[in-house]
Amino acid sequence: MAVIRSERPLGWRDIAAVATGEPLHLSGDARARIRAARELVEQIVVRGIRAYGVNTGVGALCDVVVSPAEQHDLSHNILMSHAVGVGAPLGREETRAIIAAAINNFAHGHSGVRVELVERLAALLDADCLPEVPAFGSVGYLSHMAHIALVCVGAGHVRWRGERLTGAEALRRLGLAPLSLEAKEGLSVVNGTPCVTGLAALALHRAERLLDWADVVSAMSFENLGGQMAAFDAQSLGFRVSPGLERVGARMRAVLDGSGLIASAFGRRTQDPLSMRTIPHVHGAARDVFEASADVVNRELESTTDNPIVSGTLDAPRVFSQAHAVGASIALAMDSLAAAMAQVAAMAERRLDRLVNPLVSGLPAFLAHAGGTHSGFMIAQYTAASLVAQNRRDAAPASLDGGVTSGLQEDHLCHATPAALKALAVIENSSRILAIELLAAAQAYDLQPIDAPRAPYTDALYAWLRTVVTTYRDDRPLADDMTIAFRLIADGGPPLLPDPQAVCVSGRPPLASTDLPGDCRALAAANTAFRAAIGC
Template identity: 35%
Template structure:
C-alpha cells in the first residue's frame, strides 16, 4: 500500500521530508477542498464586481497603482510567471523541488489565496507522478523567482524532469497524461508569493542538522571512550545546577551510551578533567540543540501558515482582500541563520576532538593513528578536510538576514533575505555530516590501539563491528574517500542512530 500524506490538517517536518525525500503521495481532504473553493468563490465575485485588489485587478510591486481590466486579468497572471522566472544557476535537487511544491500546496491550501482547486490538483499530480520542475536556485531575495520557474510547468512552459529525464514542461505533462492549465485571476501571484521555497529548503536542512546533532552525541561518546576520558563532566548533578533541558539530555545520552564501558570505568580516576572539547559536550551540543529545536518550531508554524499577499479573508459580509506582507521571510531566515551557526559550533568541537585523537602529543595513540608513520600519513589529511569544510561553514554562518538591497523602484525597500539563509543552510548541514564522519573514522581507528582487556561499551563496540564490514583497520595508507563518504551517508541516513538505539533504546 502506497504511503500518503493527507493535506487539510496540521502537518509536521517529518511529513515534508516523507514527501520530498521518500516519495510519499499527497491527497486533499474534504476540508482542504472546501476552504480552497470558498476562497476562490470570493475572488471570482470580486472580479465580477470590479473590486480593486492588489495583483488581481492591479499590477505588481511598484505597479500596484496600475488598474488592469477584467479582460486582461488572465494575461496578467501568465505575465507574472513569465517575467518573474529569472533565477539562474544550477537547479534545485529533486527533493528540494518536491519540498517546494509541497509548501505551495500547504500555503495556498490554507484557503486564504483564492486559487482554483484545479491548479492545486496539477501540483498534487506533479508530486504523485514524478514531474519535477527545473528551478534555477540562485537569485531570490525570499520568494518569487524559484516559485515562478516552478509555476511555468503548470502553463506548459519552462522545463521539467519526468521520471528523471529533463524535457520541456509541455512534454513532461503530456507523458504523465496531463495538459497545461490557463491561470485565472489571482493565481499567478499566489503561486509566486509566500515563503514556500524558503521554508522548503530550510526544512530539509534543519531535518538533517537535528539528526546530525544526535549523531554528534554518539560520535563524541566514541571519541571520549577511545581517549579514556573522564565521565564526571557528564554527571547528572552537574546538569541539575544548570537546568537547560538540552544540556541535560546530551549528558544523559553520553552516560547511556557509555554506561557499561569498562574502558571508561577503568580510567575514571586518572585525572581531574579533560580538555574542553570533551568536557563541554553537554553545554555546546545542548545549546546547539536548543537553537535547532527553536528553528523546528518556527518551520512547522510556517508550514501551517498562509504566507500569501494579498490574503482572501472569508468573514461573511465582512470578507475582504487584505494587502499586507505575510510573504516576508524573516522568521525562517533568522532561524536558519541561527541553525547554521549552531551546526558550525557542533562542527568546530568535532574537529577539535578529532585533532586530539590524531595528535600523539595529546593522546596515547601513534601519530595520525598509524604505526609506521612517515612512510604512511595515516589519518593526517582528513583533519585538513575538516579544516577546509569548517572554514566554509564559518563563512556560511555569516547571517543573511542582516543584508538589505531594495528592489522594485523602492516599493520593496526592505528585503528579508531569508531565502539565502535557507539555501546556505543546506550546504552547512552537508558539511557538518562530513566533519562528524571524519571524527568517527578517527575514533574507529583509535579503538584498535586500546588495551583489549577492557571492554568497550555495548553500543560503541557494535558500531565498530558494523564498520569493520565496510572499513578495514588501517595498517598502511589506503584510499580514504570512499570510507569518509560511507560514514557521511551513515549519518545522513540515520543508520548510525538506529544502530545505537537498537542496543540501548531511544536517545534523547
C-alpha cells in the same frame, strides 16, 4: 504512508516525509476551502475591489490598475518575468519539499487559486515528475516557485525517470493539458514562504539526524581519549537549565555505560579539554536551537503566507494587501540553526585533531599504521578544518544582508530562502566533518594501546562500521572511506540510541546491540521504526 492535508496544517515532519518520497493527498475539506477562496477572488474581480496583483500591477507597479480583460495576461506575465533563477538545480528532496509547502499554504483557503492548479502541483509530486528549479536568484521568495509553476502551464523543464523534458512534454506524458492562469494565480504561485518553509523542514530533518550522530561519534572519541565521566554527571549538569543539555548528558552516560576504557582513565585528569567536557553544553544548546527553530517552521506552516490574502464572505469579500509573504521569523530561525550546526561540527574537528595528535592522544601519530611511511588521518584532518572554515563563512546571517528592490517599494529584504539554503549547506558540511571523526574514532580503537573493553554500545557501533569500512592502512584513497561514512550519516540515523527519555515514554529498553542489523539501510529502517513505536 500518505501524508494528508486536511483541516490540520502540515507540520515540518510531514513536509520532510513528502520530501523523502511519501505521497501527499488533499482531503475533501481542503479542496472545499480552496474553492471557497477562489469564489472570493471572482467576486473581487466582478466588483472591481482593488486588490494587489489581482487588478493592479505588482511591486512598484501596485498602483497601476489592470482591467479584467488584462488579468489573465498579468498572471501569465508575472510567472514568466519572475522565473529568473540561476545556478545548478535544487535536488529532488528540496524540490518536493517546496511543492509540499506550497500545497499546504494554498489549502489554508486564503490564496484564491483554483483547485485545479493545486491538484496539478500534487500530480507532479505523485508522479515524481519534478520541475527544474535553479537554486539561486531569490532575496526572499518568488523565483523558485516561479520555476515550479512554469511546468503547470507547459513551460520550463522537469527531471523525470532520468530524463530532462520540457514542461509541455512532461504534461503530455502525464496525460495533462497545460493550465491557463487566471486572475491572482500568477501572483499566488510565486508568492509567500513555501520555498523557505519547505527547505527549512528538510533542514530540520537532516539536522535532527546529524545531532543524533554527533552524540554517538563524540562518545567514541571521548572514550578513545580517556575522558572523565564527571563531565556528564547528572547532578552537575542539573545546575544549568537546558532540556537539550539534560538529554545529551543522559545519552552520553548511557552510550558509555560499561566502558573499560573510561574506567581505566578514571582520575587521570581534573578536567578534560573543552571539546570533550562541553559535549552536553554544545550539543545540548544546538538541540535547544533545533527545537526553537522547529516551532518557528511549524508556525509558518500554520500561517497563510500570501499577498494579498482573501477572506470574508461572497457578499462582503475582504482583501489584505500587506506583508505576510515576508519570512523574517523563519530567516532568523534558519540563521540560528546554521550557526548551531556549525558549532557542533567545529567542536567535532577539535576532537578529531586531538585523536590524530600524539602529543595529547596517547595514540600513534595521525592514527597511521607504520608511521613515517604512512600518513593515516593527517590530511583528513585538513579536510575537516577546511569544512569548518567553510561553515564559518556560510553561518554568517543571511537575514541581515538587506538590499533594495522594485524601485524602493521593497526596501527591506530578509533573505529567508538563502538562509535556508545556507543552513542546508552547513548541515551537509557538518555531516562530512562528523564522518571523518567517525572514521578516526574507529581507527583509534584499532590502535588503542590500553587493553580494556569498549562500552557495549560503542563496541556494537564500531563492529557495525567495520562491516562497511575496514581499517585504514594508506592502501586506498581515504576520500572513498569518507564518502561512505558521510552517506551513513546523511542517509540514516545511528544505531538505536540508548535514550532514558525514550524508555520513560515507552516503558521499553532500547534494542540490544546484538539485535542491530548489519546492513545500513536495514539499520536506518529499524531505527525509524523503533522511534515511531516509542513516540519519539
